[in-house]
Amino acid sequence: MSIKIFNTLTRKKEIFKPLKNNKVNIFVCGVTEYDYVHLGHARTYSFYDTMIRFMKYMDYKVTYLQNITDVGHLVNNSNEDKVEKKAKEEKKTPKKIVKYYLKNHLENFDKIKLLRPDIMEKATNNINEIIEQIKIILKNNYGYISNGSVYFDVSKFKKYGKLSNKVIEELKSGTRIKENLEKDDPHDFALWIKAKKNHLQKWKSPWSIGYPGWHIEDTAIAMKHFGKQYDIHGGAIELSFPHHEAEIAQAETITGKNNYVKYWVHTGILTIENEKMSKSTGNFIKLSDCLKENKPEVLRLWIASTHYRKPLNYNKKEIYDAKKKIEKLKNLFENIKSVKKTNKKENKKFKNEINKIKNKFIKSMENDFNTPLALTYLFEMISFTNKHIIESKGNCSKNELNIAEENIKKLCDFFQIIPKGKSKINNEIKKMINLREKFRKEKNWKKADEIRNKLNLEGIILEDTKNGVKWKKY
Numbered sequence: 001m002s003i004k005i006f007n008t009l010t011r012k013k014e015i016f017k018p019l020k021n022n023k024v025n026i027f028v029c030g031v032t033e034y035d036y037v038h039l040g041h042a043r044t045y046s047f048y049d050t051m052i053r054f055m056k057y058m059d060y061k062v063t064y065l066q067n068i069t070d071v072g073h074l075v076n077n078s079n080e081d082k083v084e085k086k087a088k089e090e091k092k093t094p095k096k097i098v099k100y101y102l103k104n105h106l107e108n109f110d111k112i113k114l115l116r117p118d119i120m121e122k123a124t125n126n127i128n129e130i131i132e133q134i135k136i137i138l139k140n141n142y143g144y145i146s147n148g149s150v151y152f153d154v155s156k157f158k159k160y161g162k163l164s165n166k167v168i169e170e171l172k173s174g175t176r177i178k179e180n181l182e183k184d185d186p187h188d189f190a191l192w193i194k195a196k197k198n199h200l201q202k203w204k205s206p207w208s209i210g211y212p213g214w215h216i217e218d219t220a221i222a223m224k225h226f227g228k229q230y231d232i233h234g235g236a237i238e239l240s241f242p243h244h245e246a247e248i249a250q251a252e253t254i255t256g257k258n259n260y261v262k263y264w265v266h267t268g269i270l271t272i273e274n275e276k277m278s279k280s281t282g283n284f285i286k287l288s289d290c291l292k293e294n295k296p297e298v299l300r301l302w303i304a305s306t307h308y309r310k311p312l313n314y315n316k317k318e319i320y321d322a323k324k325k326i327e328k329l330k331n332l333f334e335n336i337k338s339v340k341k342t343n344k345k346e347n348k349k350f351k352n353e354i355n356k357i358k359n360k361f362i363k364s365m366e367n368d369f370n371t372p373l374a375l376t377y378l379f380e381m382i383s384f385t386n387k388h389i390i391e392s393k394g395n396c397s398k399n400e401l402n403i404a405e406e407n408i409k410k411l412c413d414f415f416q417i418i419p420k421g422k423s424k425i426n427n428e429i430k431k432m433i434n435l436r437e438k439f440r441k442e443k444n445w446k447k448a449d450e451i452r453n454k455l456n457l458e459g460i461i462l463e464d465t466k467n468g469v470k471w472k473k474y
């Protein structure tokens, strides 16, 4: 048994082999703390949560590291620092801004049951590490100083573009106009930025009083904990260029080693009603707002229903489907609780079938974390158990039910979708019962039986009595 991961760097699915035994070091780019966390964040970090839970299940010793960006992340096409800008707008200190949004971030991530990273590090607590790295880059002749700021010279790093598959010449010809006169080339990126007089967060350095660039923060924090090379770097796909490309350039010119990170993993974009989520157009949803309308387990199930590399779409239909599935899960757990149990030993065939389905689930997860396929096996196990309860006419072996329940809970655990609260027979089921009645009146027995069987898989039993159809749940 081994995990296969799609590596953005090689554009291939590769067999996962950690650098050292079964130890896995994972760094995932953290949040910039200047605004509320949104659904895009929920998508990205939920996937890494599932991935890490699965790796632990597969007996890997995982260390999960995340940075907290509290300085140096500039607003697109401007030299304004995101945290700094917010602080000035709200007339607060940058520290206060970061504290407030970090609290919101952690509270909401706790609600959707994301494992907290083993280590979380603020960039502002790593200024010395950052300055040391910049010194090495300059010493190795990959950077230059311009008017107190320090830039990385991308033309000297021949592999620049290897992750995102961009060629420097191509990059250059597209953008001849210099966006910033202090840089030799528009694609050179800032390692250190000289602070303007009214800038709030600034530190002394050999070059100027200033603050670090965004990309070097991650390299400094990751190398402090993981050393020159590590196993997995995660993040959303839109970070692959220039952010991750810059991280590779920095790290590999500092260490002189190739393959700073062995596996680069990227999650796909989030769309809302099929349009790309974007703050600038107002097409974005805060996680806290979404949680007012939807249970955390519904969101986690919706996220896992799409493969992590594909675009994930948010709309009413997708959320409705996830809600229905959570109801199905609730029904099953209630059925197991309420059914009469016997002390019969478990039936081998039953146990084997549960194991067979579980193995298919694990295989799907091993194959580049195919969560949508894995979920179909989880629901196959649920239907199989419901059917078994019904077929044994309400007298099930306690052992069998324990086996089913334990396995189903274990599989739910990867996505944190074990539901809370009582199930409601939803309108959908009532509609199906009415439709079956209609078919019976028309003597369309085949269609009527099809519906009965479908309902059985949901754990609903129909009884035809003189006074009409009655239903019950196990």
Ligand SMILES: [Zn+2]
Pocket (backbone or CB within 6 Å): 028, 029, 030, 218, 235, 243
């Ligand atoms: Zn990052």
